[in-house]
Amino acid sequence: LCSVLPANRFSWQPDLAPAEKVVELNGLLKAYADKHDIPYIDYYTPMVDAADGLKKELGEDGVHPNVDGYLVMEPLLEFALEEALKK
DSSP: OBOOOOOSOOTTOTTOOOHHHHHHHHHHHHHHHHHTTOOOBOOHHHHBOTTSSBOGGGOTTSSSOOHHHHHHHHHHHHHHHHHHHHO
């Protein structure tokens, strides 16, 4: 199970303000993973900027990761898979 990526705006629907909801959802996902002993990958923390959005260098539209974003995500996923396979 993994976190939702940070987002503080959607260019296609600028009236939405998703940042707080993303934080809340990630808290719920983490709590669920902990309760059920499911591996959890926190992509949010290393990818969030000061405005609770996706760091500009990690995604052009502020929502979807680019190659650099996936390069941040890849080792986190690899580590989680290695830990899960040990169980």
